[in-house]
Amino acid sequence: MRRFLSALAFFALLIALWQALYDLKIWSPVLLPSPVQVVRYLQGAIVDQTLLHSTIITMRRLLTGYFFGIVVGLPLGLLTARWTLLRDTLGTTALGLQTLPSVCWVPLALLWFGQTEAAMLFVVIMGTLWSVIIATDTGVRHVPPIYPRAALTMGSKRLHIWLKVILPASLPFIVSGMKQGWAFAWRSLMAAEIYVTILTGFGLGQLLHFGREQQAMEQVIGIMIVIVLIGLLVDKTLFSPIERFLHRRWGTSQ
Amino acid sequence: MFRPKTGSVTQELELVAPSKLSIDNVSKSFHTATGNVLALDRVSLNVNEGEFVCLVGPSGCGKTTLLNIIAGLEKPDSGTVLTDGKPVTGPGRDRLVMFQESALFPWLNAFGNVLFPLKLKPNLSNKDRRDVAKYYLELVGLTRFERANIHELSGGMKQRVALARALAPNPRVLLMDEPFAALDALTREQFYGDLQTIWKERKKTIVFVTHNVREACCLGDRVLLFSPNPGRIQEEFHVDLPRPREMNTSELATYAARIMRSLKQQAATTT
Numbered sequence: 440m441r442r443f444l445s446a447l448a449f450f451a452l453l454i455a456l457w458q459a460l461y462d463l464k465i466w467s468p469v470l471l472p473s474p475v476q477v478v479r480y481l482q483g484a485i486v487d488q489t490l491l492h493s494t495i496i497t498m499r500r501l502l503t504g505y506f507f508g509i510v511v512g513l514p515l516g517l518l519t520a521r522w523t524l525l526r527d528t529l530g531t532t533a534l535g536l537q538t539l540p541s542v543c544w545v546p547l548a549l550l551w552f553g554q555t556e557a558a559m560l561f562v563v564i565m566g567t568l569w570s571v572i573i574a575t576d577t578g579v580r581h582v583p584p585i586y587p588r589a590a591l592t593m594g595s596k597r598l599h600i601w602l603k604v605i606l607p608a609s610l611p612f613i614v615s616g617m618k619q620g621w622a623f624a625w626r627s628l629m630a631a632e633i634y635v636t637i638l639t640g641f642g643l644g645q646l647l648h649f650g651r652e653q654q655a656m657e658q659v660i661g662i663m664i665v666i667v668l669i670g671l672l673v674d675k676t677l678f679s680p681i682e683r684f685l686h687r688r689w690g691t692s693q
Numbered sequence: 694m695f696r697p698k699t700g701s702v703t704q705e706l707e708l709v710a711p712s713k714l715s716i717d718n719v720s721k722s723f724h725t726a727t728g729n730v731l732a733l734d735r736v737s738l739n740v741n742e743g744e745f746v747c748l749v750g751p752s753g754c755g756k757t758t759l760l761n762i763i764a765g766l767e768k769p770d771s772g773t774v775l776t777d778g779k780p781v782t783g784p785g786r787d788r789l790v791m792f793q794e795s796a797l798f799p800w801l802n803a804f805g806n807v808l809f810p811l812k813l814k815p816n817l818s819n820k821d822r823r824d825v826a827k828y829y830l831e832l833v834g835l836t837r838f839e840r841a842n843i844h845e846l847s848g849g850m851k852q853r854v855a856l857a858r859a860l861a862p863n864p865r866v867l868l869m870d871e872p873f874a875a876l877d878a879l880t881r882e883q884f885y886g887d888l889q890t891i892w893k894e895r896k897k898t899i900v901f902v903t904h905n906v907r908e909a910c911c912l913g914d915r916v917l918l919f920s921p922n923p924g925r926i927q928e929e930f931h932v933d934l935p936r937p938r939e940m941n942t943s944e945l946a947t948y949a950a951r952i953m954r955s956l957k958q959q960a961a962t963t964t
Binding site for chain 1: 764765766784785786788789790792794796798799800801802809810813814842843844845858862
């Protein structure tokens, strides 16, 4: 409660500061709208449902791509950890491509897939995939050999060892890889949406872009706030509980 | 719901006959940076049904290697290992290992760890599995800690969970690789009493590797002294003391002193 109140006080202070800056009229109100204007924009966007639709479209792109990225990346990571040949080839490729900012996939995706949903999906998958492969690979290779040995003596066989011993044992690594993959996917999707208009649906990035074109700063700031809130929400509801569980089980920090 | 009759808990907890181990002419060498090391050189050994045998010797004498070969985790270069006349071809639930470090799975709690081998056992209902796991946690005195995460347990408690996990599938042979080496003296001595009780109650053949001579005398019916380079059984000692044995008795000290003398002689001749 105390922590909540201090956080609340902090954000109230932040908004008050913003309002004060607005009142001082140092910058033109076109460049710096007041908090009230931003809230009014958001209110309007909620009422006419543009915000809801855009959020749904963005999240659908993100979740679909993220899902495929994990579904493909996880087994590939297991494979690269298992076979040296795959580690030297695919593993190295993954390492190289992970260093490539995923925004860099956007031009290629546009040329290959045109202004379609497939292009968006491709960018998100490229953001997720490499991080998941590398994290899974690292995780598997950090599993103490005594775990699979112990499992062997208890009658565990190959597939069972992979699913019930090696996979859970590398979970801390895999989860941090998934979190990184999420961050990369989220960033690259926003860039892609700002970069290119896709007529099958306007995402949050596109609203941001239109805000700039119409010089509607309250829209730009409003959408930015929404994007931040979604990021926070996902972290607090999806990743934090998993990480807390892992920390508690493994006894690492916190 | 229909449950097969074969899966009843009482049946699962029934005593199984302990195995007889026959190790015949087993050799094993390793390639290391300094060349070939003959870890075991034509080692032969019989362990009777329900016998408690301790293997002692300096590090590098091949005692752990022998244990791993009996467990089926490693293959000998030559020679055979039989359990009740049947050759060992790989790891099996009839021979469970308790490792020096507990090797417990940190993603499961204490209960989940004991349940792990039971889940691999067919013909048991899940309720039976849970009951069996509870029984063994109680046997090692950890009922109160069944929900504990592994990192929350002390070293001694971890090894108790590991013992429960090794006992849970009701193996015929228990292979113990210096399980108490990392524990403090007090915890260790408590363990000696408990292990003897559990051994008497559950009737297992136990092969116990240690470098602690007193420990070996306290626990073993027989103590086999290994010598290194190449790994061989140098000498055999029968410990004819009544059980349960206490660690700090003069009789036990006499036995230990005899073995220590041999060990020192060995060190003098090999260096």
